[in-house]
Amino acid sequence: MEGFRFSTEVSVRFAETDAQAVAHNSVYLVWLEVARVEYLARFDGGYPALRARGVEALTLETYVRYLAPARFADRVRIYARCGAIRGARFRFEYSLELGSRPIAEAWTAHACVDAQALRPIRMPRPLVEAITKAET
Amino acid sequence: MEGFRFSTEVSVRFAETDAQAVAHNSVYLVWLEVARVEYLARFDGGYPALRARGVEALTLETYVRYLAPARFADRVRIYARCGAIRGARFRFEYSLELGSRPIAEAWTAHACVDAQALRPIRMPRPLVEAITKAET
Amino acid sequence: MEGFRFSTEVSVRFAETDAQAVAHNSVYLVWLEVARVEYLARFDGGYPALRARGVEALTLETYVRYLAPARFADRVRIYARCGAIRGARFRFEYSLELGSRPIAEAWTAHACVDAQALRPIRMPRPLVEAITKAET
C-alpha cells in the first residue's frame, strides 16, 4: 500500500459480525485502535509504557469510510501511519484491505494528556523523533 | 437542543467503559445506531419493518467528534435528525449531551440496498414523506 | 416470574446481533450486568456509590444456559435476584424472557474487594440489610 510503512492484520471474529453477516461498523474503531497499539509497540515499550509514565492518549475524532464489507474469518490488513504531530496532538491515517481490495479508509485524531489532571501535554520527544524517523 | 426534534437516552454500561474509566470511542457508534433505530421506530414499523420488506440500510461513513468523556452510569441524551435524503442515500446528524453539556457531535451516511442483491434502491417513498414531515 | 421481585428490560441492539441473526452469546453477560446495576440502583446510590466508597465488586463466575434465541429489536425482560450473601461473597440468579417465554437462565458469583488493595471485604452492612429486606 503506497505511502504506508506499517501494517497489521486482524481476523474478523464471529462476535464482530452482525445480522447483515458483516463486521459491524463500530468494530472498525476497535481495529484502528489495535493497529495504533501495534504501531506504537515498535517504539520503546509502546502505548503501555506511555501509560505507565502517566501519559494517556485521548481520541478526539474518528472518521471511517466503509467501501466494502468484511465477513467472518476474513483477514483484514490495516495499513496505518502517524502524521501531523503538533505539540500534544497527533493524527493517524488508515487504509483497510481484504486481499488487495480496499474495504475502508479512516483517520483518527488524538491528544496526549497528563493521566492525573487530564491536561494536554506534548508527546514525549523521543517518541516524536522515533515516529518521525520511522515515517520518513 | 436547537434544530433537533428527536432525542433518546442511553445509560453508559459498565461493559462500555475502558481502562481510562470512560465510554470507549467505538461505543458511540453503537449508541448512534440505537438512536437511528429509535428514530425510525416512530414510522410504520421502523427499521425491523424495512428489513422485513427486504430493504437493508448500509452504513457508508461515520464521523464522531468527542468533546468530553462519558462515565459509567452517565445518562447520555442523543439528539438525532435525518436529512439530505437523495434516492438511496441519507444522512443522520447527532448531538450527544450529558446534562446540558455537549459531549460529542457526529454524523453518519447511509444507503438503502436490496437485501438480496445489495444493489442501491430508493428509500421507500412513504418513509421519505414521513421523515420529511417530521423534520420540517 | 415466580421467585423474582425485580426485573428490567433491554432491547436487543443491532450491534449485539451476529451473523446467525441472533444476539451473540457474550452479550448476555453484558445484559446480566445491566440488570445487576439496576437492581443495586434501588439501594442508596447503587453500584456507583459503592465504587465511590472504594468498594469494587469482582465477578468470580458466570454461567448462562441459552434456551431460545433473541433477535434484533426483541425486548428481553431480565428477572434478577441476589442471594447467598456470605461475607465478601454474593451471588445473582437470573431468568430471561421474551414475552412469557424463557429464553435463558443464568447465575453469576461475585466478591466485594477493597478498590486499592483488591482484598476481599464484607459487603457494607446497610446494603446487605436492604437487599435481604427486599428479597424476603
Added chain:
Amino acid sequence: MEGFRFSTEVSVRFAETDAQAVAHNSVYLVWLEVARVEYLARFDGGYPALRARGVEALTLETYVRYLAPARFADRVRIYARCGAIRGARFRFEYSLELGSRPIAEAWTAHACVDAQALRPIRMPRPLVEAITKAET
C-alpha cells in the same frame, strides 16, 4: 498445559478493558469463540466450511471461572479441547493462562443444527473422526 493439545493466544485489546482496568468478564466468551474457531480451522475448512455446508453450531451453555485479571496488552494463552461429542452435541473445555499462571477456566456446550430449519443434526462424521484423532 496438561491434557490440552491445542492452544492459541489473544492480546487484550484496550477496547476490551473496563473501568476496573481489566478485561471485562463478557470478553472471555468472545475469546473462547476465537479459540474454538482456530481449533476447528485445522480441520478441512473449519467453521466457515461447516457454515458453507449449511451446518450452524449453536451455543447452549457457557461457564467461566475467573481466577485472576487480565490487563491491557496482556497476552493470554487459551488452551482448548473438544470432548464428549454425542450426536449433535459437543462440548469444549478451556484453560486460560498468563505466563504460566492460570487466570480462568471455562467450558461451553454446543449443538450442530441445520442452518435452514435449525433442527439438530449430527456433527459431520469426518469432522468427528478428525477431532477424535486429534484429541487422543
